[in-house]
Amino acid sequence: MMKMIGTAGKIALLASTLMMASCSSAPDAGAEKKTEFNIGWSIYAGWMPWPYAQQAGIVKKWADKYGIKINIVQVNDYVESVNQYNAGKFDGVTVTNMDALTIPAAGGKDTSAIIVGDYSNGNDGVLLKGANSVSALKGKQIYLVELSVSHYLLARALGSAGLSLSDVKTVNTSDADIVGAFSSPDAQAAVAWNPQLSVMRGQPSANEVFSSAQIPGEILDLMAVDTATLKANPALGKALAGIWYETMALMKRQDAQGKEARAAMAKLAGTTPDVFDKQLTTTFLYDQPAAAVAAADSPALVTTMTRVRDFSFSKGLFKGASSADAVGMAFPGGKTLGDPAHVTLRFDDSFMKLAAAGKL
Incomplete structure (x- = not known):
């Protein structure tokens, strides 16, 4: 996708x-x-x-x-x-x-x-390891394709918790590399789309804290x-x-x-x-x-x-x-x-x- x-x-x-x-x-x-x-x-x-x-x-x-x-x-x-x-x-x-x-x-x-x-309607999502809330993204490095719908989804997710993009640091990652990047123990958060999203969601301790299903249309x-x-x-x-x-x-x-x-x-x-x-x-x-x-x-x-x-x-x-x-x-x-x-x-x-x- x-x-x-x-x-x-x-x-x-x-x-x-x-x-x-x-x-x-x-x-x-x-x-x-x-x-x-x-x-x-x-x-x-x-x-x-x-x-x-x-x-x-x-x-x-x-x-x-x-x-x-x-x-x-x-x-x-x-x-x-x-x-x-x-x-x-x-x-x-x-x-x-x-x-x-x-x-x-x-x-x-x-x-x-x-x-x-x-x-x-859920093809795009925000993932976080070890926590299950958008507020827990604060201060995190977040891997995503910058200037993309993933970046927009992250902004909408943060806004839902009273946060903004200035509360996190984004790490520009290609869609081809994002599955591997998120598998690293150092990577705690990422935003992706399917089919990568479905693979990443299956990684240990990964939780989807926000998805495009929450901003329908x-x-x-x-x-x-x-x-x-x-x-x-x-x-x-x-x-x-x-x-x-x-x-x-x-x-x-x-x-x-x-x-x-x-x-x-x-x-x-x-x-x-x-x-x-x-x-x-x-x-x-x-x-x-x-x-x-x-x-x-x-x-x-x-x-x-x-x-x-x-x-x-x-x-x-x-x-x-x-x-x-x-x-x-x-x-x-x-x-x-x-x-x-x-x-x-x-x-x-x-x-x-x-x-x-x-x-x-």
């Missing part, structure tokens, strides 16, 4: 020009009409429906309906998939709400989140598309929504066909059906379009994105910005957060609404 922002150096590279100079209040009206599109994805339980849909012919079915071609392209490194989207190699990408904000949007690339696919997994491309090619949004909800309906079935679909997704993720099904129990999938529309339209989303942008700004992830308001965000119903003249992240519920109404 790859869900990290990446290092500050990567962020600086993505936003090497001042954000204020590159942002715009509306997508480029001159975007070209196209018939072929590339969508990037990386391995994570909530994103495995996309490659499965391609394998099963669901992608082709919906693309053919709208007279287009959609290529679902795997990138082994999550950060690199977002970087490639940011550079224009992909028309869309699977991405978290935080990364959509801090990489393309903060760098000036106008991006629309058109499918709210799921939220982490805050670590969101999205399908994001370049806004100008989407405006010029609305068929892409319709096809992607059709693909997602048809695949959701199939994978949620408890019969042999549903089991077969989940097993195929597990294989694509490089794991077993049992492990994949277990990961799904801590992934809240918005398998019904009406539920996804409700999530996108809820005031809770604005509250969540306020927390996310304030944290991101405090960590220097809005390069060139003088305040957290510099990156504008738009929400359904005309709501905005930040500078309305420089909106570069848009939560667009229109395609989910079409799916909910059976009008795709």
Whole structure:
């Protein structure tokens, strides 16, 4: 499960020009009409429906309906998939709400989140050895991928106990190394995501003192598309929504066909059906379009994105910005957060609404 922002150096590279100079209040009206599109994805339980849909012919079915071609392209490194989207190699990408904000949007690339696919409902957690409370984290060294959703989760955990990030010391550790780091007797605390989290949770005296299940809806997994491309090619949004909800309906079935679909997704993720099904129990999938529309339209989303942008700004992830308001965000119903003249992240519920109404 790859869900990290990446290092500050990567962020600086993505936003090497001042954000204020590159942002715009509306997508480029001159975007070209196209018939072929590339969508990037990386391995994570909530994103495995996309490659499965391609394998099963669901992608082709919906693309053919709208007279287009959609290529679902795997990138082994999550950060690199977002970087490639940011550079224009992909028309869309699977991405978290935080990364959509801090990489393309903060760098000036106008991006629309058109499918709210799921939220982490326990896939991310804070671990502590020898104690079982968040307050016991005070003064500890905590191993995590800095400037990532793990860092955000830690901040939310500490806040729940009246603590702040200044009360602990973080040790930047890659997701590839964090299991080994936490196994050291000197390591007392860590923050990680699945599948690493499940392995680390099994270490002696390790206790999960906080998880993403305690902040439901805050670590969101999205399908994001370049806004100008989407405006010029609305068929892409319709096809992607059709693909997602048809695949959701199939994978949620408890019969042999549903089991077969989940097993195929597990294989694509490089794991077993049992492990994949277990990961799904801590992934809240918005398998019904009406539920996804409700999530996108809820005031809770604005509250969540306020927390996310304030944290991101405090960590220097809005390069060139003088305040957290510099990156504008738009929400359904005309709501905005930040500078309305420089909106570069848009939560667009229109395609989910079409799916909910059976009008795709």
